[in-house]
Amino acid sequence: MSLLTTLARLEAVRAGVAQPLATVRHRHLAERPFVLVPLAAAGETGAPLAVLLGQDRENPRLLTVPQPLDRDLRFAFLARLGDELLPYLESFGADVELLERSVKDPESGEKTVEVRELCADAPQLVVPNPGAMELLGLVGRSTRFRRTAEDVDPGPYPVPARVPLLGRWLTHLSERSNVPGSSLLLPLTTTLSRHWATGQSSLEDAHLGALLAWIAPPPGERGERAASRAENGRDERGRLLVPPAGPATDPAFDSLLLSPAVTRYDAARAAQDERLTRARAEEIDALLESVLLPVWHQVWQGVDLLRTLPPAAHVVERWESDRWSYTGHRDRVAAGEPPQPLRDDAVTAARKLAQREREQVRLDLEEALDDPLAMAEHRLAGQAFAGEVVEVLPAYDTSGRSPKPRPLVTVRTEDRPHLDPGGEVHRAAGPAAQRAELVQLDAEAGLLTLRLLSGMGRKKEPEPGTVPEAGEQVCFTLFELSARQSAPLPEPEDTPWTHGGPPR
Amino acid sequence: MDHSTHARVDQPLTPLETRLAALRGGAAARNMDARALAALAANPGCDRRAVLDAAGVDKAALATRLGSPATFGQSPFAITRGLVFERRLRAERCAELVALLRTELLPEATAQSPVEVPDLLPSEGPAVRAARTRVALAEATANAAAGRAWTLLDRPLLRLDVAGSTVSLEPDAIVIGPDGRWTVVEIKSFPILDGSADPTKVGAAARQAAVYVLALRTTAAALDAAAATAQIGPGLVHPRPGTGPAARPHPSGASADVPGADVPRAAAHAAADAVGSGLSPADATTPAAPRLPTAVGLPSAATSASAATPGAGAVAAGGTASGGPEAALPAGAAAHASPYAEPVGLAAAVRTTGLLVCPRDFSNVAVAAPLDLRKQLAVTRRQLARMTRIETLLAALPETVRLDEAPEAVDTLAHAYAPECLAACELAFHCRTQARAAGAVEVLGRGVRGELGSLTTVEAALEATAGDGALARAARLREEALAR
Numbered sequence: 001m002s003l004l005t006t007l008a009r010l011e012a013v014r015a016g017v018a019q020p021l022a023t024v025r026h027r028h029l030a031e032r033p034f035v036l037v038p039l040a041a042a043g044e045t046g047a048p049l050a051v052l053l054g055q056d057r058e059n060p061r062l063l064t065v066p067q068p069l070d071r072d073l074r075f076a077f078l079a080r081l082g083d084e085l086l087p088y089l090e091s092f093g094a095d096v097e098l099l100e101r102s103v104k105d106p107e108s109g110e111k112t113v114e115v116r117e118l119c120a121d122a123p124q125l126v127v128p129n130p131g132a133m134e135l136l137g138l139v140g141r142s143t144r145f146r147r148t149a150e151d152v153d154p155g156p157y158p159v160p161a162r163v164p165l166l167g168r169w170l171t172h173l174s175e176r177s178n179v180p181g182s183s184l185l186l187p188l189t190t191t192l193s194r195h196w197a198t199g200q201s202s203l204e205d206a207h208l209g210a211l212l213a214w215i216a217p218p219p220g221e222r223g224e225r226a227a228s229r230a231e232n233g234r235d236e237r238g239r240l241l242v243p244p245a246g247p248a249t250d251p252a253f254d255s256l257l258l259s260p261a262v263t264r265y266d267a268a269r270a271a272q273d274e275r276l277t278r279a280r281a282e283e284i285d286a287l288l289e290s291v292l293l294p295v296w297h298q299v300w301q302g303v304d305l306l307r308t309l310p311p312a313a314h315v316v317e318r319w320e321s322d323r324w325s326y327t328g329h330r331d332r333v334a335a336g337e338p339p340q341p342l343r344d345d346a347v348t349a350a351r352k353l354a355q356r357e358r359e360q361v362r363l364d365l366e367e368a369l370d371d372p373l374a375m376a377e378h379r380l381a382g383q384a385f386a387g388e389v390v391e392v393l394p395a396y397d398t399s400g401r402s403p404k405p406r407p408l409v410t411v412r413t414e415d416r417p418h419l420d421p422g423g424e425v426h427r428a429a430g431p432a433a434q435r436a437e438l439v440q441l442d443a444e445a446g447l448l449t450l451r452l453l454s455g456m457g458r459k460k461e462p463e464p465g466t467v468p469e470a471g472e473q474v475c476f477t478l479f480e481l482s483a484r485q486s487a488p489l490p491e492p493e494d495t496p497w498t499h500g501g502p503p504r
Numbered sequence: 505m506d507h508s509t510h511a512r513v514d515q516p517l518t519p520l521e522t523r524l525a526a527l528r529g530g531a532a533a534r535n536m537d538a539r540a541l542a543a544l545a546a547n548p549g550c551d552r553r554a555v556l557d558a559a560g561v562d563k564a565a566l567a568t569r570l571g572s573p574a575t576f577g578q579s580p581f582a583i584t585r586g587l588v589f590e591r592r593l594r595a596e597r598c599a600e601l602v603a604l605l606r607t608e609l610l611p612e613a614t615a616q617s618p619v620e621v622p623d624l625l626p627s628e629g630p631a632v633r634a635a636r637t638r639v640a641l642a643e644a645t646a647n648a649a650a651g652r653a654w655t656l657l658d659r660p661l662l663r664l665d666v667a668g669s670t671v672s673l674e675p676d677a678i679v680i681g682p683d684g685r686w687t688v689v690e691i692k693s694f695p696i697l698d699g700s701a702d703p704t705k706v707g708a709a710a711r712q713a714a715v716y717v718l719a720l721r722t723t724a725a726a727l728d729a730a731a732a733t734a735q736i737g738p739g740l741v742h743p744r745p746g747t748g749p750a751a752r753p754h755p756s757g758a759s760a761d762v763p764g765a766d767v768p769r770a771a772a773h774a775a776a777d778a779v780g781s782g783l784s785p786a787d788a789t790t791p792a793a794p795r796l797p798t799a800v801g802l803p804s805a806a807t808s809a810s811a812a813t814p815g816a817g818a819v820a821a822g823g824t825a826s827g828g829p830e831a832a833l834p835a836g837a838a839a840h841a842s843p844y845a846e847p848v849g850l851a852a853a854v855r856t857t858g859l860l861v862c863p864r865d866f867s868n869v870a871v872a873a874p875l876d877l878r879k880q881l882a883v884t885r886r887q888l889a890r891m892t893r894i895e896t897l898l899a900a901l902p903e904t905v906r907l908d909e910a911p912e913a914v915d916t917l918a919h920a921y922a923p924e925c926l927a928a929c930e931l932a933f934h935c936r937t938q939a940r941a942a943g944a945v946e947v948l949g950r951g952v953r954g955e956l957g958s959l960t961t962v963e964a965a966l967e968a969t970a971g972d973g974a975l976a977r978a979a980r981l982r983e984e985a986l987a988r
Contacts, residue, residue, distance in 0.1 A: 006955055007969070007978045009948050013962045020986065042578075043585030045695040045866050068581075141697070142866050201923035201949040224940060232575045232933060240575075251577035259580045342698050372985035380978055414980070 002377050008197035016222030018196040018215040024371050025309035026363075027191050028183040028319040030124040033303065034088050035060075037295050038132050039288065040247035041068030042254060046138030048077060049249070052292040053084055057300045064288050066265045066281040071157070078143060079160035086162055088123055089169050093330045095120045122184060122319075122326035125173060128208050128245035128299055129189040135247040136185070137174030143167030144339040168339050172329045175340070179356055181318045181363035184326065188302045189245075195309060199223055207231060208245035208298055215305055243291035245298065250291075257287055312370035318363070346499035347489060354486045362483040369428055369481065378477060379415045384428070385448070386475035387413030389468045395451070396460070405462040408439060410449045411474060417448075418478065425450065425476040431465055436476065450476070520669060520895060524559035527901070529908030533560025535630075536671045541664075542711035543928040545887040549920040551897045553929060556914070558669040558894045561907055563930035569911040572933035586693035589863055590676075593691060593870055597621045598658055598677070600870060601689075601861065605656065605679055608859060608872040609687060617682055620647060620655040630672045633661035642727055644680035645853070655680040662719035667891040675716040679859070686724075688716045688858040688877075696862045696871050706860065706875070713858035714880035718888070724850035856881055922950045 005021060012019045032055045041047040050064040061084055065077045096117040103114045127133055144167030149158040177185040193205045198214035200223075205211050209230035214223035233241040239257075240250050249258065265280040344352065367374040368384075378384040391410040396403040419425065419438050427434040434455030441448055457463035468474050495501030517525065525533070536557050544553055556563055567574045593601040602619050622640045625633055637660035644655035657678040664671050677689035690713045694705045846852070856878045864871035897917065905913040914931075921935040921944070929935075939947050943961040946953050959965040959975075969979035 003955065003974060003978045004982055006948065006952050007975065007982060009952070010945075010962050010965050013943075013948070014966055023985065023988070041581060043582030043693065045697065045863075138697075199948075201947065201952075203923040203926065203949070228933075228937075232573065234573070249579065250575075251579040251582075254579035254581060255577075372988050373982070376978075376981040376985045380974075380981055414977075 002380075004373070004377055004380060005197055009199060012197050012214065012223070013199035016199070016224065017217055018198045018223065020195065021193075021197045021373065022195045022309065022367075022371050023373050024312040025306055026194060026312050026315065026367055026370065027181075027186060027306070028124070028315050028322065029186075029303065029306055029311070030121075033124045033126045033186070034085075035126045035296070035299050035303070036085075036132070036136075037128055037245070037292055037299060038135050038247050039249055039292065040135050041065070042248060042251070044068055046135065046142045047074060048081075048135070048139060050288040050292060051081060052289070052296050053081075055088070057296075060293075060296050062285060062289050062292065064281075064285050066284045067262060067269075075146075075159045075163055078139070078163045078166060082160075082162040082166035086166060086169065090330075092119050092121050092123055092326065096327075117327060117331075118320075119323050119327045119330065122323045124183060125185045126299060126303060127185065127187055128295055129206060130187045131247050132245075133174055133177055133185055133187050136170045140167045140170030140172075140174060141342075144171055164339065165333070168333065169329070171340050172325075176322070176325050178352075179321075179325075180360040181366075182322055182325070182359075183319060184322050188299055191306065192302055195306065198227075200227060204231075208295070208302070209242040212298055212301060212305075216301070242298075243294055245295045246292075253291060258284070261287055312367070314366035314370055318366070321359075347492070347495060350489060350499075354489075358483050358486060365479075365481055365483060368477070375428070375475065378479075382416055382418040383479060384475060384477040385411070385413045385415035385417040385419075386473065387411045387415070387446070387448075389470050389472045389474055390447070392467060392470055403460050405452075405456050405460065405467075407452050407456075407462065407467050408449055409436070409452060409468060409474075410447055411476075413446050413448060416443070417476075419448075423478070425478055426481050427455070428475040428477050428481060430455065430468075430474075433481065434466070520898075523898060524669070524894075527555075527559045527898075527905065527907055528561050529906040531562065531908060534562050536560065536666075538673050538675070538712040538715040539708075541666065541671060541673070541715045541888075542708070542884065544666075544891075545711070545715075545884045546928065547920055547922065547925065548887040548891050550918075550925075550929075551892065551900070552914060552917040552919040552931065552935070554667060554891060555894060555897050555901075555917055556907075556931070558667065559907075566907060566911055566914065567930045567934055569908075570914070570931075570934045572931075572937060574930035574933065576930055582693070589693050589868060589870070590691055592868065593861065594658060598656055601677065601691075602656055604861065604870050604872050605689070605859070608874075609679060609681055617651075618653045620644065620653060621658060622655065624657060624660055626659060630661055630663075634663045634672065637661050638723060638727060641678075641680070641686075641723065645684060645850070648680050648682050648684045654682045662716065662723055664715070664719040664722055666888055668893040668895060673716060673719050675713075675719075676861075678716075678720065684853055686720055686854045688713045688720065688854075689861060690716075690858055690875070691861045694862060695865060696860075696873055697865055701860075701862060701873075707880075709860055710858070710875050710877055710880045711884065713860075713875060714877045714884045717854050717856065717858070717877055717881055718885055720854045721847050721851040724854060725847075728849045728851070922946050923948075924950070 008019045008021055034053070034055050035057070036051060036053045038051045039049040041049040047068045048065060049068050050062065052060045052062050054060045063077055063080050063084070065073050067073055097120050099116050099118050100113050101116065102111045104111050125136075127136070143159070143163050146157075146159040146164050146167070147153065147155045148161045148164060150161055151158070173185040176182050177187070189206055189208050189211055192211055192215065193202065196215050198205055198211060200210065200214065204227070207227075207230065210227035213226035213230045217223045217226040230242040234252075235241060237256070238252055240253070243253070244250055261280070261284050265277065265284060268276040268280045364374075368378055369375070375384060375386070379386060388411065389409055390412050391408075393408040393410075395406050395408050397406045417425075419441070421438050421441060423438045425436050425438065427436065432455040435453045436450040437453060439449045439451050452462075452467060456466045489495075490501075493502060497503050540557050544550070544557055547553065556566070564574050564576065593604075598621055602621070606619075622643070624640060625636045628636070637657065640655070640657055640660065644657065647653045647655060657680070659674055659676065660678055662673045662675065664673055675688055676691040679687045679689060681687065690709050692705065692709050694702055847854070856876070858875040858877050859872050860875045861870055861872045863869065900916050900918075901913060902916075907914060914934075915938070919931075919935040919938065921932070921939040923936075923946075925932040925935060936947060943963050945956055945960060945962055945965060953960070956965050956975075959968055965975065968975045970976065
């Protein structure tokens with residue numbers, strides 16, 4: 001945790017309410033996100049117990065598995081989940097933008113125009129926490145390889161038709177959520193903690209109820225009290241006042257209420273009493289809804305809180321990457337490709353890692369550019385400085401055939417960048433990408449004289465507006481403001497056999 | 505089978521134990537398990553937890569009495585699932601577990617050697633069970649050395665001294681392989697999915713297993729010592745490897761160059777029998793042969809020297825024991841002195857790689873994976889060694905206090921709250937309230953404490969924002985950014 005975050009947390013402790021960590025919203029938030037609150041059956045890996053889902057906050061749909069150990073019931077549940085989720089996921093596939101790009105034919109060298117489809121929008125699932133995200137990934141893993149009755153060889157345990165497809169979508173979404181800055185599958189606690197600092201530790205922030213209690217405590221109540229009640233306040237029957245946001249249920253709830261209800265359901269089923277079985281299943285539904293509904297409202301409250309922040313400038317660009325990701329998966333499904341493998345091959349894994357690293361760098365840069373609070377981190381670390389221009393002197397580089405503008409700009413700043421004369425800096429939030437080098441440094445007075453090196457047009461005099469004027473606020477960074485492309489991976493035929501290439 | 509240990513019953517309480525029992529208020533002591541010990545080792549500075557765990561106080565009940573009940577617990581579904589899994593593994597004398605271990609642990613050549621699953625008297629008291637485990641370990645080691653058979657100890661009981669009080673530990677299983685090495689087996693009900701498992705859960709399992717390895721090493725050192733005293737009795741001469749009752753070619757070959765067959769066999773027999781169960785602890789229990797003949801009084805470092813020089817080994821073998829007291833005891837002491845010292849003697853037979861047995865993927869089928877414990881071992885050993893002795897900690901409490909009557913007396917014991925406690929200690933909410941009331945910066949995380957250095961309270965840290973340090977600069981930057 002950086003010193004600025006620590007400071008924000010300290011302030012939150014004093015104020016009794018969470019303090020902002022961002023001035024803008026750094027994640028995309030759909031107009032109508034699809035909220036999904038899943039619960040897992042304790043002890044069983046990737047076994048769903050219930051889910052509350054939908055786009056309408058007043059009208060959530062509840063799906064449950066009355067006996068989570070029964071695989072038929074589980075797959076029937078997943079089939080219903082697919083019926084709810086797949087139409088939403090697929091609905092974005094039809095509306096496309098056509099993008100043109102010129103491609104060079106590797107053999108003839110001719111340039112041809114290639115038209116590619118990019119879906120105009122993409123789905124967005126909002127889940128309470130990373131645990132829910134993991135559960136969806138597990139469900140994806142456990143279903144995407146299953147065979148259905150429609151397959152040529154259905155095997156002994158065929159599952160309903162669209163379940164493997166659901167598994168592939170869930171796998172894709174949970175894979176994508178590993179990419180920094182992506183928003184197709186958004187865990188709420190992590191997103192809220194990015195924007196607010198509470199007066200508790202980051203471990204405690206993982207509890208959605210406690211986190212919201214800090215960000216928006218009830219009137220007249222301090223955050224720590226509200227959070228503490230959300231964590232372990234219980235009613236007279238021993239039930240938590242604020243049920244955990246899942247995917248694990250409260251063990252006391254399991255032993256006091258759920259376990260007896262499941263036992264009654266099993267008994268009714270064993271007796272083959274259909275009416276009673278249905279009644280017992282409805283009891284379980286009611287129980288699970290009672291612990292899911294509070295979380296449902298919390299999630300929407302969290303979404304509302306995020307909406308109070310204006311979206312950051314670069315969010316649209318990052319969402320476009322998400323749209324590409326969605327379009328790519330849509331195409332793979334349409335092309336009849338097999339489900340994602342258990343383990344990636346070496347090249348795919350390298351690609352994914354490189355992508356994640358690149359996106360992380362990009363996210364850090366874009367957040368710094370969009371948000372003065374994020375830039376403040378770099379200024380505190382001596383990796384950037386901001387201040388007021390006090391003097392601009394025109395100067396020229398006459399070494400070449402025609403003189404080039406190289407104006408000298410003096411900036412007064414309180415920041416202490418780790419910079420020596422000759423060091424290169426980059427202008428943030430300028431009209432265009434602009435490099436400069438430090439000419440003179442007066443640390444006492446906080447004066448830095450910079451020579452602008454680029455971004456002023458091709459003429460002898462700089463283009464109007466490209467050189468800051470005296471009195472203007474400017475910000476320069478010591479790091480480059482665009483993510484570097486990593487070196488390309490070799491072609492399949494040049495890949496060493498150790499990494500999946502052809503044998504030599 | 506020699507069950508003479510049955511005669512030994514639990515000894516009368518020591519003054520410390522009496523004091524701790526009084527602290528519980530006469531309630532039954534909660535057994536301190538490896539999980540608790542691992543949690544304690546993760547926060548060794550917590551006097552409160554150290555005393556409560558040593559006394560076997562029910563911390564959950566105490567927390568309820570203090571008004572901040574814990575939210576711990578395991579769902580009945582998870583418990584059932586875990587039990588079903590374990591029961592399956594242990595059914596029919598651990599048939600499934602044995603089959604799994606065969607494929608996982610054993611070299612192919614010995615895969616068909618017989619397996620012993622001795623009765624460890626699970627229904628007896630802890631003292632009896634611990635003694636029985638020791639005997640079984642000794643027998644198994646001898647068996648392994650003699651017939652290259654191997655043994656599975658199902659739920660043995662080990663004793664470990666922690667900060668002056670004795671803790672009983674029950675590993676899931678211990679395997680003594682035909683190579684004489686001991687492996688700790690940890691059965692868990694979380695899955696190994698596509699060859700990997702939840703790192704947090706694996707970490708917790710590794711910390712537990714590390715505690716068992718430590719306890720096993722202590723037990724091994726005690727066995728060494730017992731063997732040594734037994735040999736001193738008849739005195740004079742000690743058996744050298746290969747001359748015990750289980751005479752056989754020495755498998756390691758390391759002592760092949762040791763002559764001196766002039767050791768009276770009768771004495772060797774006497775020595776070995778005195779140990780109790782035909783144990784010849786010295787030989788062949790360790791493939792690396794860390795317990796080669798050593799000259800009397802030589803520090804353990806000399807062991808390797810004598811191994812390296814056949815001549816020296818020969819000289820030593822004439823006059824000393826393969827299981828001489830000097831070889832074992834200083835080694836045990838050395839293990840306490842430095843947390844990084846490699847164990848010698850029988851203790852070196854304990855493998856630092858445990859075996860994790862979990863369900864595979866989404867099924868109920870067991871799969872085993874090796875678990876490297878070296879790091880957890882070093883950490884746990886160091887943390888346990890630096891814990892203050894319980895007697896010293898108890899001095900802070902009034903002599904007659906009973907926690908069931910006066911729960912708030914617990915506050916006289918210093919706590920070392922960190923947010924990590926919330927996942928490991930029933931009293932965490934209580935300690936958190938106190939830490940918050942004191943304005944301690946630890947409530948924000950251990951990292952924050954390190955970052956702020958000498959500023960230990962929130963108040964002090966916030967005051968520092970008015971000064972001229974890094975915090976003040978941070979505060980100015982924050983203010984400027986938020987003003988925009």
